[in-house]
Amino acid sequence: xxxxxxxxxxxxxxxxxxxxxxxxxxxxxxxxxxxxxxxxxxxxxxxxxxxxxxxxxxxxxxxxxxxxxxxxxxxxxxxxxxxxxxxxxxxxxxxxxxxxxxxxxxxxxxxxxxxxxxxxxxxxxxxxxxxxxxxxxxxxxxxxxxxxxxxxxxxxxxxxxxxxxxxxxxxxxxxxxxxxxxxxxxxxxxxxxxxxxxxxxxxxxxxxxxxxxxxxxxxxxxxx
Amino acid sequence: xxxxxxxxxxxxxxxxxxxxxxxxxxxxxxxxxxxxxxxxxxxxxxxxxxxxxxxxxxxxxxxxxxxxxxxxxxxxxxxxxxxxxxxxxxxxxxxxxxxxxxxxxxxxxxxxxxxxxxxxxxxxxxxxxxxxxxxxxxxxxxxxxxxxxxxxxxxxxxxxxxxxxxxxxxxxxxxxxxxxxxxxxxxxxxxxxxxxxxxxxxxxxxxxxxxxxxxxxxxxxxxxxxxxxxxxxxxxxxxxxxxxxxxxxxxxxxxxxxxxxxxxxxxxxxxxxxxxxxxxxxxxxxxxxxxxxxxxxxxxxxxxxxxxxxxxxxxxxxxxxxxxxxxxxxxxxxxxxxxxxxxxxxxxxxxxxxxxxxxxxxxxxxxxxxxxxxxxxxxxxxxxxxxx
Numbered sequence: 001x002x003x004x005x006x007x008x009x010x011x012x013x014x015x016x017x018x019x020x021x022x023x024x025x026x027x028x029x030x031x032x033x034x035x036x037x038x039x040x041x042x043x044x045x046x047x048x049x050x051x052x053x054x055x056x057x058x059x060x061x062x063x064x065x066x067x068x069x070x071x072x073x074x075x076x077x078x079x080x081x082x083x084x085x086x087x088x089x090x091x092x093x094x095x096x097x098x099x100x101x102x103x104x105x106x107x108x109x110x111x112x113x114x115x116x117x118x119x120x121x122x123x124x125x126x127x128x129x130x131x132x133x134x135x136x137x138x139x140x141x142x143x144x145x146x147x148x149x150x151x152x153x154x155x156x157x158x159x160x161x162x163x164x165x166x167x168x169x170x171x172x173x174x175x176x177x178x179x180x181x182x183x184x185x186x187x188x189x190x191x192x193x194x195x196x197x198x199x200x201x202x203x204x205x206x207x208x209x210x211x212x213x214x215x216x217x218x219x220x221x222x223x224x
Numbered sequence: 225x226x227x228x229x230x231x232x233x234x235x236x237x238x239x240x241x242x243x244x245x246x247x248x249x250x251x252x253x254x255x256x257x258x259x260x261x262x263x264x265x266x267x268x269x270x271x272x273x274x275x276x277x278x279x280x281x282x283x284x285x286x287x288x289x290x291x292x293x294x295x296x297x298x299x300x301x302x303x304x305x306x307x308x309x310x311x312x313x314x315x316x317x318x319x320x321x322x323x324x325x326x327x328x329x330x331x332x333x334x335x336x337x338x339x340x341x342x343x344x345x346x347x348x349x350x351x352x353x354x355x356x357x358x359x360x361x362x363x364x365x366x367x368x369x370x371x372x373x374x375x376x377x378x379x380x381x382x383x384x385x386x387x388x389x390x391x392x393x394x395x396x397x398x399x400x401x402x403x404x405x406x407x408x409x410x411x412x413x414x415x416x417x418x419x420x421x422x423x424x425x426x427x428x429x430x431x432x433x434x435x436x437x438x439x440x441x442x443x444x445x446x447x448x449x450x451x452x453x454x455x456x457x458x459x460x461x462x463x464x465x466x467x468x469x470x471x472x473x474x475x476x477x478x479x480x481x482x483x484x485x486x487x488x489x490x491x492x493x494x495x496x497x498x499x500x501x502x503x504x505x506x507x508x509x510x511x512x513x514x515x516x517x518x519x520x521x522x523x524x525x526x527x528x529x530x531x532x533x534x535x536x537x538x539x540x541x542x543x544x545x546x547x548x549x550x551x552x553x554x555x556x557x558x559x560x561x562x563x564x565x566x567x568x569x570x571x572x573x574x575x576x577x578x579x580x581x582x583x584x585x586x587x588x589x590x591x592x593x594x595x596x597x598x599x600x601x602x603x604x605x606x607x608x609x610x611x612x
Contacts, residue, residue: 078521085518105230109228
């Protein structure tokens with residue numbers, strides 16, 4: 001299978017109190033198209049930093065990240081913003097929905113950046129909400145939904161622009177076991193049925209089991 | 225706009241109390257700003273309406289007002305001989321030689337003395353001012369010590385009501401009528417017979433000569449004829465312009481003072497708006513990070529927060545204008561320091577005041593919102609998301 005993500009010699013360091021703290025050290029990794037990987041490792045191992053770099057919301061200190069043939073580390077801030085809106089779907093631990101917008105409005109949000117008409121947007125949002133089983137909750141505000149429902153809205157939002165890549169940061173970290181299973185099942189379906197490449201950061205071994213491959217990080221390096 | 229308007233508007237609604245308090249602060253400033261402009265506009269409207277478009281006022285050259293002016297009987301006769309003066313249906317020439325004197329009367333509210341204009345007019349003087357209508361009693365009879373008073377005088381001063389007797393010019397004058405001059409400067413005047421006034425005040429000449437043009441387009445020719453006549457040292461103005469000029473100094477003073485005060489107040493309102501918007505940005509850090517991650521550019525975030533601040537300003541502007549619009553029911557009286565006479569006028573809300581007030585409110589929102597919006601737009605996504 002052709003790799004979607006090719007990471008070479010990636011390093012990221014932070015300056016804290018005049019001291020250089022390495023977070024990722026000369027890391028190389030490939031993720032195939034349609035693959036579902038779980039990034040695991042203790043706190044401070046750099047897994048979230050790696051996810052942020054892959055998602056294009058942070059910049060590395062050195063090294064390259066090629067996604068679908070594009071070296072995203074070479075893109076300007078504006079180019080990277082545009083690239084994200086087309087290529088990446090985000091799922092966060094705390095859902096990160098806009099509290100003043102309905103489920104429908106939240107899912108529609110990324111489409112505001114496209115040139116789709118109102119009718120076309122409505123059609124796509126309806127389809128996405130149906131896919132996550134929330135058609136009857138479209139008009140509800142986030143605080144009127146359970147945690148699991150909110151995360152399903154967030155997944156619908158991640159899907160709405162049909163990106164190749166979905167990044168998920170502890171998507172079940174704030175959910176009970178049963179609901180977590182539901183969400184993991186949904187992510188699995190996106191991968192299996194829609195062919196989405198998924199990179200997920202998780203602490204939860206049960207969650208990691210649903211992925212095709214586990215990638216362990218330890219002190220900023222890949223562990224065997 | 226990329227960030228949906230519903231998101232922007234609903235965030236203001238979600239923080240109702242803060243929004244209301246901040247918009248309320250701006251509304252107070254807009255209220256002050258608008259009422260001051262309304263005051264200046266009301267004064268101007270009152271004085272402009274005092275003049276008739278085809279009437280001409282002749283006063284001594286160099287005197288700004290009738291009180292400062294003096295026109296001798298000989299000069300008045302020369303002016304009277306002009307061929308351009310309109311003639312009424314009954315054959316009388318529409319020209320009035322008038323005397324204008326200031327007297328003191330106690331104000332009804334405080335008892336403090338106020339300057340009141342006493343105008344001596346001839347029969348044609350009434351016909352020259354069709355806006356002046358008797359509402360009570362009758363007109364004074366020529367050759368008597370009878371007077372009629374404007375509504376603002378009857379209402380605002382003691383002893384100036386129908387059948388009262390006023391003492392000035394070493395004589396007793398009986399109020400036999402009350403007239404309504406339709407919210408013009410004449411409402412703040414006392415009228416009597418010109419000849420009686422000249423005698424009472426021991427004057428030899430008139431203050432002004434007012435006449436109607438037979439052909440209003442001939443004004444420039446008449447003006448040139450009067451001002452170049454070697455027997456005369458006068459200047460001629462259209463009556464409307466004459467009164468408009470009299471509002472200039474006081475209107476400008478009110479405008480400059482009021483605008484100055486409003487601008488100082490507005491600094492407080494702008495700081496209030498800035499604090500509100502900073503709080504709004506701080507409480508939505510994670511949302512800003514999310515929007516940026518989803519692909520909303522920095523510019524869209526800047527525009528969204530600026531739009532929120534503008535909306536806040538707009539709400540304040542509308543509230544302030546609504547409050548100010550009630551002031552239209554209020555009539556106030558003050559001394560016009562160009563003529564030194566009391567003049568009663570109302571607050572006038574004009575379309576240009578509405579536009580200026582809204583622009584002022586939006587500017588307050590924009591200035592107050594700019595730094596917070598810039599801060600929101602500059603946030604690093606990773607740091608912003610960590611606030612979740």
